[in-house]
Every structure is written in structure tokens, then in C-alpha cells.
Amino acid sequence: MSSDHYSLFSLLRESLRGHAGWKPAWRKASPQLAYDVIIVGGGGHGLATAYYLARRYGIQRVAVLEKGWIGGGNVGRNTTIVRSNYLLPGNTPFYECSMKLWEGLEQDINYNAMVSQRGVLNLFHNDAQRNAYIRRGNAMRLNGVDAELLNIEAVRNKVPFLNFDNARFPIQGGLLQRRGGTVRHDAVAWGYARAADRLGVDIIENCEVTGITIQNGIATGVETTRGKITAGKIGLACAGNSSLVAAMAGLRLPIESHVLQAFVTEGLKPFIDCVTTFGAGHFYISQSDKGGLVFGGDIDGYNSYAQRGNLPVVEDVIEGGMALMPRIGRVRLLRQWGGIMDMSMDGSPIIDHTSVGGLYLNAGWCYGGFKATPASGLCFAHLLARDEPHEVARDYRLDRFGRGAVIDEKGVGAQPNLH
Amino acid sequence: MRLTCPHCGARALEEFTYRGDATLRRPAEDAPHQAWVDYVYLRDDPAGYHSELWYHGVGCRAWLVVIRNTLTHQIKSVSSAVASPAPNKSDS
Ligand SMILES: Cc1cc2nc3c(=O)[nH]c(=O)nc-3n(C[C@H](O)[C@H](O)[C@H](O)COP(=O)(O)OP(=O)(O)OC[C@H]3O[C@@H](n4cnc5c(N)ncnc54)[C@H](O)[C@@H]3O)c2cc1C
Ligand SMILES: [Zn+2]
Numbered sequence: 001m002s003s004d005h006y007s008l009f010s011l012l013r014e015s016l017r018g019h020a021g022w023k024p025a026w027r028k029a030s031p032q033l034a035y036d037v038i039i040v041g042g043g044g045h046g047l048a049t050a051y052y053l054a055r056r057y058g059i060q061r062v063a064v065l066e067k068g069w070i071g072g073g074n075v076g077r078n079t080t081i082v083r084s085n086y087l088l089p090g091n092t093p094f095y096e097c098s099m100k101l102w103e104g105l106e107q108d109i110n111y112n113a114m115v116s117q118r119g120v121l122n123l124f125h126n127d128a129q130r131n132a133y134i135r136r137g138n139a140m141r142l143n144g145v146d147a148e149l150l151n152i153e154a155v156r157n158k159v160p161f162l163n164f165d166n167a168r169f170p171i172q173g174g175l176l177q178r179r180g181g182t183v184r185h186d187a188v189a190w191g192y193a194r195a196a197d198r199l200g201v202d203i204i205e206n207c208e209v210t211g212i213t214i215q216n217g218i219a220t221g222v223e224t225t226r227g228k229i230t231a232g233k234i235g236l237a238c239a240g241n242s243s244l245v246a247a248m249a250g251l252r253l254p255i256e257s258h259v260l261q262a263f264v265t266e267g268l269k270p271f272i273d274c275v276t277t278f279g280a281g282h283f284y285i286s287q288s289d290k291g292g293l294v295f296g297g298d299i300d301g302y303n304s305y306a307q308r309g310n311l312p313v314v315e316d317v318i319e320g321g322m323a324l325m326p327r328i329g330r331v332r333l334l335r336q337w338g339g340i341m342d343m344s345m346d347g348s349p350i351i352d353h354t355s356v357g358g359l360y361l362n363a364g365w366c367y368g369g370f371k372a373t374p375a376s377g378l379c380f381a382h383l384l385a386r387d388e389p390h391e392v393a394r395d396y397r398l399d400r401f402g403r404g405a406v407i408d409e410k411g412v413g414a415q416p417n418l419h
Numbered sequence: 420m421r422l423t424c425p426h427c428g429a430r431a432l433e434e435f436t437y438r439g440d441a442t443l444r445r446p447a448e449d450a451p452h453q454a455w456v457d458y459v460y461l462r463d464d465p466a467g468y469h470s471e472l473w474y475h476g477v478g479c480r481a482w483l484v485v486i487r488n489t490l491t492h493q494i495k496s497v498s499s500a501v502a503s504p505a506p507n508k509s510d511s
Contacts, residue, residue, distance in 0.1 A: 243464035254460040256439065257489070302437045303489045305466045310420045310492070312432045345460045401460040402452070414459050417437055 004198070006110050025190055026070075026197035029204050031226050035063045037384055038222060038231040040209045040245060042066025044075035044185075044370065045362055046237035047192035047203070048377020049384070051109070054199035056378070057385035062201045063231075064193075065224060067208035071189040074239050075370065077339035079262050079296045081275050081284060082371040083120040083180035084145050087136045090395030090407040091348060092143040094375055097392045099145075099179060101374030111191030113183050114289060119274035120180030121150070121158065123324075125169040129279055133175040140177070148176045159276055162325055169280035169323060182275060182286050182294075188373060212249040218357035219249060235360045235384050237376075240305070240340025242363035249356050253363065254345040254401050256416040259304040259338045260296065260367045261313055265331045267291030276324070283320030285328075293328060295321060299341060299367060301417040308338045341367050346406035347419030351379050351389065352398040360384055361398060366419055420492050425499055426479040434477035441470040441484045441505035466490055470505035473497075 003010035003021045014021055037053060039046045042064045053059045066072075082102055084095035101108075102115050124130045137147035151173045156164065164171045193203050204226070211223035212234065221230035238245045246253050268291050277284040285295040297317035300309045314336070321328050344350065344364030349372065353360050362380045365372060379393035389397070400406060401414075412418040423429045440462055446454040466489055473483045482500035487493070 243462070244466055247463075252457070252461040252463060254462070256462050256464050257466075302487075303439070303464065303469050303471065304492065305489050306492055310432060402456040415439070417439070 025194040026203050029202035031229050034230045036061040036232045039064045039235045041238040042070050043073040044373035045376045049380040050201045051192050051196040052378045052381035060200045064203045065207045066205050069205050070193050071186045074339045075189045076186045078370040079294050080182040080185045085177045087139050093392045096145050098375030109191045109195035113187040113191050115183045116181045117179050118181040119178045121174045121176045121274050122277045123174040123279045125280045137175050146179050150174045219359040233358050237362040242342045256343050258299045258341050258343045259309045260299045260341050261309040261338045262296045264335045265293040278320050278324040281320035343416035345414045346408040348407035350398050351393045351396045424475050436474040438472040441472045444507045
């Protein structure tokens with residue numbers, strides 16, 4: 001008998017049997033000729049979509065096609081921060097839906113994703129910023145999301161080692177979302193992959209989609225490096241490759257691809273117990289359970305598919321870190337990498353059907369799509385199954401740009417590298 | 420990545436500001452709505468060579484057209500946006 005349900009009991013039993021009974025987390029499936037739904041892209045969003053399609057919408061003939069390996073895209077490259085501290089009406093209910101799904105995720109998919117609600121603290125450094133954060137906090141609370149404004153003493157109590165008296169950017173307080181935190185990113189990919197696999201979803205790795213077959217304006221299948229596959233519906237969840245895959249169906253998207261870098265230091269004893277962000281530059285930091293400091297900042301700012309960035313941003317991120325917490329200057333950096341972001345024109349995502357029949361789009365996640373993974377999967381599954389938007393994603397329409405109904409959290413306009 | 424400005428020579432990236440696709444052309448005032456939506460919001464976003472605008476704000480303050488490979492960051496050419504604007508894909 002195999003130990004397929006993860007529990008203390010199965011762990012004990014396997015310990016006694018030399019751990020010989022564990023099954024692979026997902027089968028190495030080969031493509032069949034046809035599916036009801038094909039999801040292109042086996043990142044967090046594609047896998048979550050497949051899981052909810054099978055689990056909540058009863059569609060089982062589903063394949064996820066991944067050109068590389070599960071966890072190799074942004075789902076395994078991000079800085080793992082989850083939060084629902086959004087201001088605009090189109091965003092707040094969606095990200096709060098995601099936060100609630102994170103809260104029940106591990107039981108739902110029977111996988112330890114190390115969901116850690118350690119809090120997310122956004123610091124402010126001047127009066128205008130304080131006002132903006134008060135407004136954001138109020139918007140959150142009106143939507144039933146937790147938010148607390150901390151004064152400088154409360155921030156000092158929580159993270160005493162910050163540079164409070166920075167001559168240019170003294171810390172005046174912060175907005176805290178206690179329910180925010182971090183989630184182990186690759187466990188999210190593996191956990192959704194395993195749970196979807198157990199419901200019969202085929203997860204097909206090393207299978208790159210190279211073309212989309214369109215007949216009379218309707219997408220009927222895909223061409224891949226492992227042959228042609230037909231499908232009733234096709235959902236694109238290709239993150240940083242969205243523009244390229246959409247172009248296979250003749251679509252141009254309101255998206256530019258940009259590179260974002262992340263950094264991890266050597267392991268240290270626990271000292272930062274909440275996610276902390278600098279408000280005077282772009283810098284965010286948390287400490288992983290292994291002890292490494294995980295941090296990042298701005299995107300590099302020019303179109304890129306290279307999955308690696310340049311030194312000016314490395315310098316900028318580290319200057320931000322040094323301004324906020326000078327003690328990290330003594331720590332050695334171990335690893336640094338880049339991932340390609342699908343930066344949308346208003347900084348918000350798209351979950352919608354396209355002008356091609358049977359072809360659906362999930363894209364535009366910018367550098368904040370990890371926190372969205374569960375809700376994105378749920379809403380995309382809802383759209384694919386019911387052909388209508390999920391109520392928390394009803395503003396994420398592709399035609400919103402033409403209608404002037406953009407959702408621009410940062411208020412910088414149609415310049416993707418500034419979102 | 421460094422850019423070799425035709426006026427100032429090889430300079431660090433921090434001296435420049437990026438302004439995206441250089442092949443876009445502003446539609447006529449009375450062009451149809453969709454032409455404006457395309458211009459403001461839709462992009463080709465190619466993997467490979469990309470003609471793009473960079474502004475040399477900390478140098479000569481010229482607008483430049485850079486042809487750069489988005490897969491490798493290799494720079495093929497840098498020229499003045501005034502003297503040699505990037506061709507629009509629709510004029511040929
Ligand atoms: C450095 C960095 C830090 C980040 N930090 C955070 C953070 O702290 N919090 C947060 O919320 N978000 C963060 N993000 C953003 C987040 O990681 C992404 O928005 C999100 O992971 C994108 O969705 P995904 O997981 O489905 O993407 P991916 O994992 O990239 O999935 C897309 C998949 O599509 C596949 N694919 C592409 N083209 C094809 C094709 N033709 N055929 C088949 N498959 C194809 C790719 O191989 C890839 O696996 C960060 C991103 C990066 C790079
Ligand atoms: Zn110059």
C-alpha cells in the first residue's frame with residue numbers, strides 16, 4: 001500500500017518501512033490527443049487553474065503544458081511575499097480572496113507550503129506618505145481586510161534595528177497587515193501539481209507550445225514540441241512569455257516583458273520576523289525559515305527576456321537595504337537571479353477571454369503575481385468552466401484599456417516599467 | 420549593459436531613462452478610437468531585436484534609438500532619434 005495522503009500517520013509508517021512507499025508527487029504524463037481544457041504554462045497560476053478546474057468545476061480532462069520543468073518559472077523565482085493590502089476597488093476583493101485561499105491552502109491540497117502569516121510592514125517616511133497609507137488602510141478595512149497603522153514607537157518595538165534617524169528618510173511609522181507574510185514558493189508549485197495530478201490532470205513537462213491552431217476564428221488546439229493536441233478550450237498562463245504565446249494567435253497585448261532580480265544571503269539566526277519594506281526607495285526584505293535574508297527592489301526597467309539583470313539595479317537595491325537596515329552590510333550575498341515579468345500597462349492583471357473563440361488569457365501579473373496564485377487559479381478556472389468572470393475578477397478585462405477603465409494602483413499611466 | 424551615446428561615448432546605464440518601443444507612431448488627432456488604444460496600450464514586445472528609446476538625461480540630454488537584443492541584452496546600434504528615427508513597422 002502506498003502512502004499517498006501526507007499525515008503524521010503516513011510519515012510514521014514510512015519511517016518504519018525505509019520510506020519505500022512514497023509515490024512521486026505527480027506522474028510524468030505524456031500528451032494525449034485531446035483534452036477538454038489545455039492550460040499553457042505550468043507555473044503557479046497554470047497549476048492552480050488546473051487544480052480548481054478539476055476540484056471545484058468538475059472538469060477532469062485537463063492538461064497543463066510546461067515548456068521547462070515545474071517550478072522553473074517565476075513561481076520558483078519570486079521573493080515569496082503574500083499580502084492583500086491593495087487600494088483600488090478592482091483589486092482589493094481579488095487579493096483578499098487570494099489571502100483567504102492561502103489561509104486554507106495546506107489543508108485543501110494536503111501539502112505543507114509553509115504559509116507563514118508573519119505580517120507585512122510598509123514603512124512611511126513623511127507626512128504625505130502617512131496620509132497615503134492611512135487612506136490605503138481605511139480602504140482595506142472597508143473591504144474587511146486587516147490593516148493597522150503603527151506609530152514610530154510601535155515600529156521600534158517590532159523591528160528595533162532599523163535606521164530610524166536616517167537624515168533624509170527618517171522612519172515615521174508603518175502600515176501593518178498582520179495576515180500578510182510569506183509562503184514557500186516551490187512548495188506551492190509542487191503542492192498544486194500533486195493535488196491536480198491526483199484529480200486526473202495531466203502535467204506535461206518539457207512540452208513547449210509552438211503554435212495555436214485557429215479555425216474560423218476559434219482556437220481548436222496547440223502545436224507543441226511533443227506533437228499536436230486538440231482542446232475544447234485553451235487557457236494561457238505564461239507569465240513572462242505571455243506576449244510571445246499570444247502572438248501565436250495573432251494577438252498583441254497591453255504588456256511588456258521586463259526583468260526583476262532577487263537576492264538571498266547566507267543563513268543567519270532569526271532576526272527579522274516580519275516582511276519589511278522601505279518606503280523611501282524600493283526595497284523589501286524577509287528572512288526565510290532556513291535563515292537567509294531574501295530581498296529585492298525595482299525591475300531593471302527595459303524590455304527583457306534574459307532572466308538576468310544588470311548591476312545598476314543590484315547597486316540600487318543594496319543601497320536601499322543599507323539605508324533601511326545598515327546591519328545587513330555585514331552579511332554575505334549567496335545567490336542572485338532574475339525572472340521575466342509580464343508588466344501590464346496599468347500594473348494590474350488580465351483574466352479574460354480573448355477575441356479568438358475558445359482562447360482565454362491569464363497575464364499581466366507584473367512583479368506581484370505570486371500572492372495572487374490561488375485566486376488567479378480559481379478565477380481563471382471559473383472563467384474557463386462557466387464562460388463568465390468570477391465576481392472578484394470582474395474588472396480584470398482585456399478591453400478595460402480601450403474603455404478607460406484601467407486599474408492603476410500606482411498612478412503612473414501606460415508606462416509598464418514604472419508600475 | 421552600457422550604452423555608447425553617439426555624442427558622449429560609452430556611459431553607464433544609470434545615466435539614461437528608458438521610454439520603450441521606438442517604432443510606435445502617434446496617430447492623427449482624428450484617427451479611430453482603436454488606433455489610439457493600439458498606440459497607447461498595445462506592444463509587440465519581441466524576443467530578439469527591439470528598437471527602443473533611451474534619453475541621455477545625465478549626459479547630452481539627447482533622445483536615442485537603441486537596437487538591442489532582449490534575449491541577450493546585446494546592443495546592436497545606438498543612434499540619435501532625431502537624425503535617424505526608428506522606422507515604423509507600417510511604413511515600408
Ligand atoms: C525576482 C522576482 C520576485 C518576485 N517577488 C514576488 C513577491 O514577493 N510576491 C508576489 O506576489 N509576486 C512576486 N513575483 C511575481 C510572481 O512570481 C509572478 O507574478 C508569478 O509567479 C507569475 O505566475 P506563474 O507562477 O504562473 O509564472 P511562471 O512560474 O513563470 O509560469 C509560467 C510558465 O509558462 C511556461 N511557458 C512559457 N511559454 C510557454 C510555452 N510556449 N509553452 C509551454 N509553457 C510555456 C514557462 O516556462 C513558465 O513555467 C516575483 C517575481 C520575480 C521574478
Ligand atoms: Zn549623450
